[in-house]
Amino acid sequence: MTGTDSPRTPLRVGLVGYGLAGSVFHAPLIAASEDLVLAAVTTGNPERAAEARAAHPGVRVVAKPEELWAPGAEELDLVVVASPNKTHVEVATAALEAGLPVVVDKPLAGTAAEARALAALAEERGLLLSVFQNRRWDSDFRTLRRLLDEDALGEVQRFESRFERWRPKPKGGWRESGAPEEIGGLLYDLGSHVVDQALVLFGPVVSVYAESDVRRPGAGADDDTFLALTHANGVRSHLYVSATTAQLGPRFRVLGQRAGFVKYGLDPQEAALRDGLRPEPGSAWGAEPEELWGRLGAGESPLTGGGAPVESLPGAYPAYYAAVAAALRGTGPNPVTAHEAADALDVLEAARRSAREGITVAP
Numbered sequence: 048m049t050g051t052d053s054p055r056t057p058l059r060v061g062l063v064g065y066g067l068a069g070s071v072f073h074a075p076l077i078a079a080s081e082d083l084v085l086a087a088v089t090t091g092n093p094e095r096a097a098e099a100r101a102a103h104p105g106v107r108v109v110a111k112p113e114e115l116w117a118p119g120a121e122e123l124d125l126v127v128v129a130s131p132n133k134t135h136v137e138v139a140t141a142a143l144e145a146g147l148p149v150v151v152d153k154p155l156a157g158t159a160a161e162a163r164a165l166a167a168l169a170e171e172r173g174l175l176l177s178v179f180q181n182r183r184w185d186s187d188f189r190t191l192r193r194l195l196d197e198d199a200l201g202e203v204q205r206f207e208s209r210f211e212r213w214r215p216k217p218k219g220g221w222r223e224s225g226a227p228e229e230i231g232g233l234l235y236d237l238g239s240h241v242v243d244q245a246l247v248l249f250g251p252v253v254s255v256y257a258e259s260d261v262r263r264p265g266a267g268a269d270d271d272t273f274l275a276l277t278h279a280n281g282v283r284s285h286l287y288v289s290a291t292t293a294q295l296g297p298r299f300r301v302l303g304q305r306a307g308f309v310k311y312g313l314d315p316q317e318a319a320l321r322d323g324l325r326p327e328p329g330s331a332w333g334a335e336p337e338e339l340w341g342r343l344g345a346g347e348s349p350l351t352g353g354g355a356p357v358e359s360l361p362g363a364y365p366a367y368y369a370a371v372a373a374a375l376r377g378t379g380p381n382p383v384t385a386h387e388a389a390d391a392l393d394v395l396e397a398a399r400r401s402a403r404e405g406i407t408v409a410p
Contacts, residue, residue, distance in 0.1 A: 200303025
């Protein structure tokens with residue numbers, strides 16, 4: 048870290064990529080942080096460059112990532128990689144070799160081996176390497192973690208997690224491409240979130256079974272995938288990611304020895320960011336309306352009045368970048384390590400093999 052003599056001096060961030068991830072998630076959260084300032088953006092698209100300048104007056108826009116750390120370039124304290132998945136390893140490697148700490152959008156890499164190689168490089172250089180697993184700060188996930196910490200369900204036996212959408216027509220682009228080098232498809236997109244959450248909650252996995260399909264005409268990559276994980280502690284996680292779900296299931300259904308917790312609806316933060324809203328001090332950012340709170344109980348469906356409502360903790364995406372800033376200043380831990388990302392990639396790779404060969408795989 049350079050140029051940060053005072054903890055009150057915002058850390059200067061260079062953002063690589065100004066597509067969906069860069070413009071909707073990273074740039075607004077960086078700009079909203081008192082600890083960070085968006086100093087530069089990389090995009091080769093003139094329209095996106097104009098959008099970045101309009102949304103973030105004074106930001107420096109360059110065409111290529113290497114211009115961020117070229118000799119004579121404005122000094123940075125952090126590089127955030129929000130470019131297409133296939134570029135994550137290359138760009139993160141170059142930034143680390145240039146001596147810069149790095150945040151990488153998920154998935155960190157296409158393989159666990161690549162993720163661990165990046166982790167080793169960061170450790171060798173003494174640099175932060177963090178992964179943007181923002182769904183750890185979803186309202187529903189924070190609420191579930193609180194319930195588990197309070198032992199409100201008893202010993203958990205089954206964890207069901209769904210990240211489902213109804214998008215019957217493909218949008219096209221690299222995310223739906225079947226080309227292996229693109230690292231597209233829902234297994235690596237939404238699957239990165241649901242697997243990471245399962246590992247955070249219930250620990251290491253000893254077996255993986257998966258079904259992965261391409262349902263929509265014109266789609267090139269998986270758009271309807273199911274994973275069954277067996278954790279070392281005996282919990283079974285059933286994870287669903289889909290773009291073809293005409294009737295959406297519960298986001299979470301968690302069954303314990305004493306009670307179950309069921310939660311419908313997605314965290315509101317992504318929709319708010321897409322609508323141009325920004326986290327403001329003192330605002331009700333990330334708060335859910337009461338009708339979307341989950342229910343805790345036993346013996347009856349929540350849809351017929353079973354259980355008691357559980358007030359949702361507010362979603363807290365800004366907490367991720369606050370933690371990154373603290374880690375850079377040496378006052379807190381890395382919020383999501385590359386080793387954690389590699390463990391999730393072990394599971395995703397096992398799932399891909401399981402779906403391809405029709406077998407259960409040990410990651």
